[in-house]
Amino acid sequence: MDKLIFKVRDLKKVYNNKIVLDVDNLNFQEGKIYAIVGPNGSGKTTLLNILNLLEKPDEGQIFFYDQEITNKSNSDTLEIRRKITLVNQDPFLFHSTVYDNIAYGLKIRSIPPKVQKSRIRSALNIVGLSGFKNRKADQLSGGEAQRVVIARALVIEPEILFLDEPTTSIDQKHIDVVERVIKKIKKEIKATVIFTTHDLSQAYRLADEVISLLDGKIIKQVPENLLRGEIIEEEDNLKWFKTAGNIKFAIVSEKVGLAYISIDPRDIILSYEQFQSSARNSFLGKIAKIIEQNHLVKLEIDIGIPLVVIITRESFFKMNLNLGSKVYLTFKASAVKLY
Amino acid sequence: MDFIIEGIHKAFQLIFTLDSEIFNIVLLSLRVSLTAVILASLLGVYLGFLMAVKDYWGKRFSVALVNTLLALPTVVIGLIVYSLISRRGPLGIFELLYTPSAMIIGQFILAVPIIIALTHSAVQGIDKRVRNTALTLGATEAQSAWMVIKEARYAVLAAVITGFGRVIAEVGAAMMLGGNIKGSTRVMTTAIALESTKGEFGFAIALGIILLFVAFSINILLHYFQSKRV
Numbered sequence: 001m002d003k004l005i006f007k008v009r010d011l012k013k014v015y016n017n018k019i020v021l022d023v024d025n026l027n028f029q030e031g032k033i034y035a036i037v038g039p040n041g042s043g044k045t046t047l048l049n050i051l052n053l054l055e056k057p058d059e060g061q062i063f064f065y066d067q068e069i070t071n072k073s074n075s076d077t078l079e080i081r082r083k084i085t086l087v088n089q090d091p092f093l094f095h096s097t098v099y100d101n102i103a104y105g106l107k108i109r110s111i112p113p114k115v116q117k118s119r120i121r122s123a124l125n126i127v128g129l130s131g132f133k134n135r136k137a138d139q140l141s142g143g144e145a146q147r148v149v150i151a152r153a154l155v156i157e158p159e160i161l162f163l164d165e166p167t168t169s170i171d172q173k174h175i176d177v178v179e180r181v182i183k184k185i186k187k188e189i190k191a192t193v194i195f196t197t198h199d200l201s202q203a204y205r206l207a208d209e210v211i212s213l214l215d216g217k218i219i220k221q222v223p224e225n226l227l228r229g230e231i232i233e234e235e236d237n238l239k240w241f242k243t244a245g246n247i248k249f250a251i252v253s254e255k256v257g258l259a260y261i262s263i264d265p266r267d268i269i270l271s272y273e274q275f276q277s278s279a280r281n282s283f284l285g286k287i288a289k290i291i292e293q294n295h296l297v298k299l300e301i302d303i304g305i306p307l308v309v310i311i312t313r314e315s316f317f318k319m320n321l322n323l324g325s326k327v328y329l330t331f332k333a334s335a336v337k338l339y
Numbered sequence: 340m341d342f343i344i345e346g347i348h349k350a351f352q353l354i355f356t357l358d359s360e361i362f363n364i365v366l367l368s369l370r371v372s373l374t375a376v377i378l379a380s381l382l383g384v385y386l387g388f389l390m391a392v393k394d395y396w397g398k399r400f401s402v403a404l405v406n407t408l409l410a411l412p413t414v415v416i417g418l419i420v421y422s423l424i425s426r427r428g429p430l431g432i433f434e435l436l437y438t439p440s441a442m443i444i445g446q447f448i449l450a451v452p453i454i455i456a457l458t459h460s461a462v463q464g465i466d467k468r469v470r471n472t473a474l475t476l477g478a479t480e481a482q483s484a485w486m487v488i489k490e491a492r493y494a495v496l497a498a499v500i501t502g503f504g505r506v507i508a509e510v511g512a513a514m515m516l517g518g519n520i521k522g523s524t525r526v527m528t529t530a531i532a533l534e535s536t537k538g539e540f541g542f543a544i545a546l547g548i549i550l551l552f553v554a555f556s557i558n559i560l561l562h563y564f565q566s567k568r569v
Contacts, residue, residue, distance in 0.1 A: 153476075
């Protein structure tokens, strides 16, 4: 059996009297890739910062292998901190050259300059920035900076690499590189990788295990079409869920206020024309993405926000759907699951 | 009018012939002020850094106090140090009065608040991610603190240079604590004060020009460092 590199027990973190993280039991196995998914504000970054010993939990325990590391001072955990590292969501480069930035972790570990040099060269190779050694950090694009930060983390050969939203604010070209690097880390460096993302398909593409956070809690299944918004009540006593782009879904709910919902992509019916039915939700959208999965087809449809719809291959071909096709999405208020 | 023109004429003569008395006064000035500023930087940068990054009781008060001390008149520093190191004072046994060491003490006290205050605001302006980035890369507390200072290097250097500019140009403490003794504690500012009252305008103007030149160089340096990105 694989060893557990991190164990989390009954962890709680409170900000301004609000519980932002509440995790009973969470294990990370050595050498695996983990994706932590969830919408903004679900506690992903807080969990990462706590595991990285940058923040302290209010309750609970964290173990690194079998050693408890909760509430230890930075000097007590130095040895462990030197085995793990974090690539931040909003990466920071020191005001010097790319080379000096990457060398920092090696310098403070007193690694001999010769070894430093060769390790920095190979780290730059891995992220595809071989010629960037002498560039000044402030002359890099956002995507290049993100890759330098990853090289700076790789060069110290960590046992665990944490990446907080590594692909959120960079363009596709860099996203591909970063995803390739994550796969490479597992194969070649054999480090454990734990990254956060709000892109579910990325999580499944890269990770051995996907952990889903919602409102600070771990939820069993990762729902598609997870949305954050507000439940409002209108004069007719009907409840609506209002989310980004002023889109309103009819829902069945007792409460009002901020909430998360999800819509099962199998519960959404596609049609070329709007039809009369008992279903209260009907939207016109445009097909933005088509992904074939065995006997099913996953479609991303833009109705102002992207919604995922899953239909069978048979229906897909029968309806003759294409990228850009305009279709109606219909689903019942009771298909909207409330959290 | 003639005496001014004559004075300026004489001054350039003294400067270009590298007059040994002027030369020695300038050297002593630089020695005293540089020593004072180096010592003040060791303490001031450290304290300014701590004030910026640590949370402690009375933090706001200490910031206000340091800012008040920026306005400390040099003669008051002279008075305080004089009363401590004069023969009857508590530190009288060291016989420091009228020595370069006494002037260094005075200028040290003058420079420390300036360096603390400017380092404090320099470090406060540094991105909070510097410390966390250093820590996640495996730095000790001391190594991460050093990284923060390094990121603030230009602004901290500007703090030190500002301190130097202040002490090289001050006259009150140097006069009271050094006593303006020829060949021993006579520095540029005290020499200018004395020589002009003696009517030796050429000598005074020569030193004035050199002092202005030093001040000008300091400001050029300061501008250079301030224009660098922190």
